[in-house]
Amino acid sequence: MKHLIYILFISLSITTNAQIDYTKLIIGRNTGLKTFYNGDSTRIFGFAESLGEAIDIPGPTIRITEGDSVMIDFWNVSQGAPHTIHLHGLDVDQQNDGVPALSFTVGHMDHGFYVFKAPHPGTYLYHCHVVSSIHVQAGMYGVMIVEPSSGTNVVWNGGEAFDRDLLLTTSEIDTLWHNPDVLLHDTTMGAMIMVPETFEPQFYLVNGITETNLADPLNHHYVGLNEKVYIRSSNIGYMGVRHIFPSSLLAKTISSDGRPLPTEVSSDTVELHPGERFGTLIQVGTDSIYPITTEFFDLNTQNVMSTQTSYIHTSAASIIDLPEPTISVYPNPSHTGIFHITGDLEQAYHIYDSIGRILQSSQDNTFDLSDQSKGIYIMRYQDRLIKLINY
Amino acid sequence: MIRCLIVALLIISFKSYGAIIDVRLEIKSGTLNLVSGTPIPYKVFTQQSGFPNNSDLLIWEVGDQINLTVVNADSVLHGFTLDSYVSFPSIAVSDSSYQSFTLNNAGVYRYYDPINSPYNEYLGLAGIVHIKNVGDNVPYFYWDVREHQSDWNDTIIQAFNPDLNFYTPDYFTINGNSNPDINNDPTARVVGANGSEFRIVIVNNGLSIHSMHFHGYHFISIADSKYMTGRNKDTFPIYPKDHLVLSCVPDKGGEYPVHDHNLVAVTGGQVYANGIFTTMLIAP
Numbered sequence: 001m002k003h004l005i006y007i008l009f010i011s012l013s014i015t016t017n018a019q020i021d022y023t024k025l026i027i028g029r030n031t032g033l034k035t036f037y038n039g040d041s042t043r044i045f046g047f048a049e050s051l052g053e054a055i056d057i058p059g060p061t062i063r064i065t066e067g068d069s070v071m072i073d074f075w076n077v078s079q080g081a082p083h084t085i086h087l088h089g090l091d092v093d094q095q096n097d098g099v100p101a102l103s104f105t106v107g108h109m110d111h112g113f114y115v116f117k118a119p120h121p122g123t124y125l126y127h128c129h130v131v132s133s134i135h136v137q138a139g140m141y142g143v144m145i146v147e148p149s150s151g152t153n154v155v156w157n158g159g160e161a162f163d164r165d166l167l168l169t170t171s172e173i174d175t176l177w178h179n180p181d182v183l184l185h186d187t188t189m190g191a192m193i194m195v196p197e198t199f200e201p202q203f204y205l206v207n208g209i210t211e212t213n214l215a216d217p218l219n220h221h222y223v224g225l226n227e228k229v230y231i232r233s234s235n236i237g238y239m240g241v242r243h244i245f246p247s248s249l250l251a252k253t254i255s256s257d258g259r260p261l262p263t264e265v266s267s268d269t270v271e272l273h274p275g276e277r278f279g280t281l282i283q284v285g286t287d288s289i290y291p292i293t294t295e296f297f298d299l300n301t302q303n304v305m306s307t308q309t310s311y312i313h314t315s316a317a318s319i320i321d322l323p324e325p326t327i328s329v330y331p332n333p334s335h336t337g338i339f340h341i342t343g344d345l346e347q348a349y350h351i352y353d354s355i356g357r358i359l360q361s362s363q364d365n366t367f368d369l370s371d372q373s374k375g376i377y378i379m380r381y382q383d384r385l386i387k388l389i390n391y
Numbered sequence: 392m393i394r395c396l397i398v399a400l401l402i403i404s405f406k407s408y409g410a411i412i413d414v415r416l417e418i419k420s421g422t423l424n425l426v427s428g429t430p431i432p433y434k435v436f437t438q439q440s441g442f443p444n445n446s447d448l449l450i451w452e453v454g455d456q457i458n459l460t461v462v463n464a465d466s467v468l469h470g471f472t473l474d475s476y477v478s479f480p481s482i483a484v485s486d487s488s489y490q491s492f493t494l495n496n497a498g499v500y501r502y503y504d505p506i507n508s509p510y511n512e513y514l515g516l517a518g519i520v521h522i523k524n525v526g527d528n529v530p531y532f533y534w535d536v537r538e539h540q541s542d543w544n545d546t547i548i549q550a551f552n553p554d555l556n557f558y559t560p561d562y563f564t565i566n567g568n569s570n571p572d573i574n575n576d577p578t579a580r581v582v583g584a585n586g587s588e589f590r591i592v593i594v595n596n597g598l599s600i601h602s603m604h605f606h607g608y609h610f611i612s613i614a615d616s617k618y619m620t621g622r623n624k625d626t627f628p629i630y631p632k633d634h635l636v637l638s639c640v641p642d643k644g645g646e647y648p649v650h651d652h653n654l655v656a657v658t659g660g661q662v663y664a665n666g667i668f669t670t671m672l673i674a675p
């Protein structure tokens with residue numbers, strides 16, 4: 001019954017806002033759990049597109065089209081604090097700006113409707129603006145992309161074309177800020193809200209992952225040979241970030257904060273401070289792997305606090321639509337380093353290490369990683385990738 | 392001949408617009424009251440009789456003749472530099488230095504104590520000079536952005552310089568104020584109207600990088616000491632000792648926040664949102 005009323009309400013509000021071109025449901029929750037490469041985990045807040053979807057960082061990427069009237073239906077299913085959605089950089093009017101006291105907040109089990117016109121094509125952010133220092137750190141952020149009205153693979157109408165875009169979204173996690181006494185702050189109006197004395201992250205995230213997770217081929221960015229790729233970088237953390245591309249990619253930064261730059265900048269380095277976004281075109285060649293180095297620097301001392309490496313991987317195969325397995329591997333994980341294959345091997349398989357280097361190719365039913373270090377390996381067979389754990 | 396005429400015209404215009412301005416800046420010691428109420432030792436350059444929260448903002452015009460006296464009313468040695476115009480390497484206690492100069496170039500400049508850099512500047516001895524073009528009638532707002540590590544000021548006053556690698560400021564100010572007091576400073580608080588250009592001069596006199604994010608509007612940088620000008624953005628980083636002049640023609644009314652998007656810097660003494668957070672009030 002409740003559901004019905006809700007649907008009725010939505011359809012009513014859609015019909016009253018006759019010009020809405022696109023509606024997007026975003027759910028806010030307080031009960032996420034983020035697990036890191038080393039097995040540590042921490043509580044997070046965050047966004048999802050459906051009730052069944054687990055909260056992760058960053059939230060879902062929202063793509064809208066230039067000129068469209070957009071309605072974000074924000075449903076707060078948090079059992080906790082009110083939340084909002086601030087449309088960072090979209091220059092929406094005060095009512096839809098998502099700042100408590102100046103706009104509206106959305107309480108538990110309430111819906112908030114944010115209505116705005118999609119502005120100039122580019123890369124934007126959305127995040128909660130309730131006690132933003134805490135709720136953004138908690139994980140309530142994601143990227144919003146405005147695509148040109150003339151098509152998705154062009155930077156803006158009449159601008160350069162590209163084959164695909166890739167996101168580099170940076171942030172950090174200091175687990176001290178994720179203690180319940182910080183996250184579950186007083187929500188009464190005018191309450192004094194304290195944040196921890198220090199911000200000293202343990203985890204420096206690129207697209208929500210870090211360290212060996214970035215090296216895992218399952219998390220590489222797969223692109224085609226000789227493609228032109230548009231890198232959409234955004235920094236929603238509390239540190240400075242410096243992405244360094246291999247010079248062979250001929251990186252050229254053409255836009256920032258949803259507008260063209262007055263002059264293109266040909267540089268392998270793109271620096272982002274909190275809240276900034278940049279658009280950088282790169283020209284992929286025929287190498288199999290292109291590492292992207294990301295330095296996180298402290299804004300007070302300018303000292304580099306962490307260096308992360310993510311990988312652009314050229315491959316004909318996509319890891320998105322995997323065919324049904326025709327073979328399986330056992331034991332996996334393997335303690336001896338010996339793995340066996342069941343099923344008919346119609347062609348050779350390849351074993352890669354965690355940074356994508358090929359270790360062996362074979363059509364045997366058994367392979368041996370006992371002389372390799374403990375860790376994660378990847379087996380590629382036809383279009384399928386299988387994660388192997390050698391422990 | 393034409394060139395001669397232009398030169399003559401310029402001289403005439405300087406003569407007719409240029410004012411003679413006597414400026415007497417005193418270097419003073421006092422206290423800055425942080426948003427929490429905690430007082431910290433502080434120093435300023437000021438023409439005022441009291442002890443302000445911030446070194447004076449000096450707004451002059453191209454062609455003005457400035458007769459500048461800087462008096463060291465503090466108990467330790469200081470100096471004075473106004474980039475491009477003045478350098479007094481040292482001014483002894485109770486002593487003063489004098490220079491007369493004419494302003495040739497419009498722009499935003501910093502003045503500061505060059506001694507014990509950057510610690511004397513950190514203690515408050517740095518300010519903004521804005522030399523405006525004759526006839527520039529655009530409304531300007533001025534943000535002297537800083538941060539403070541409350542337990543450092545006493546230490547520095549006692550002639551011990553902490554290691555900058557351990558700088559972790561806990562208070563963040565514009566013109567010496569934190570939210571909500573920034574909105575009570577008419578120099579800082581943007582009040583404007585839909586369709587009317589206003590500009591914001593931002594100078595970072597602190598030690599940290601700040602990343603200023605504007606709600607409601609994109610701004611165009613018409614001066615930027617670090618990056619190319621003409622950038623049309625909603626978030627502008629500003630490095631220590633750098634300046635920015637941003638222009639905006641609002642396309643709607645409303646009240647929109649501006650804040651440091653390093654969200655640690657919107658807190659003060661661990662309290663949210665007692666840091667660099669203010670709002671722009673634009674009439675519809």
Ligand SMILES: [Cu+2]
Pocket residue numbers: 081082083084128129130135140
């Ligand atoms: Cu929230």
Ligand SMILES: [Cu+2]
Pocket residue numbers: 086088125127275604652
């Ligand atoms: Cu933001």
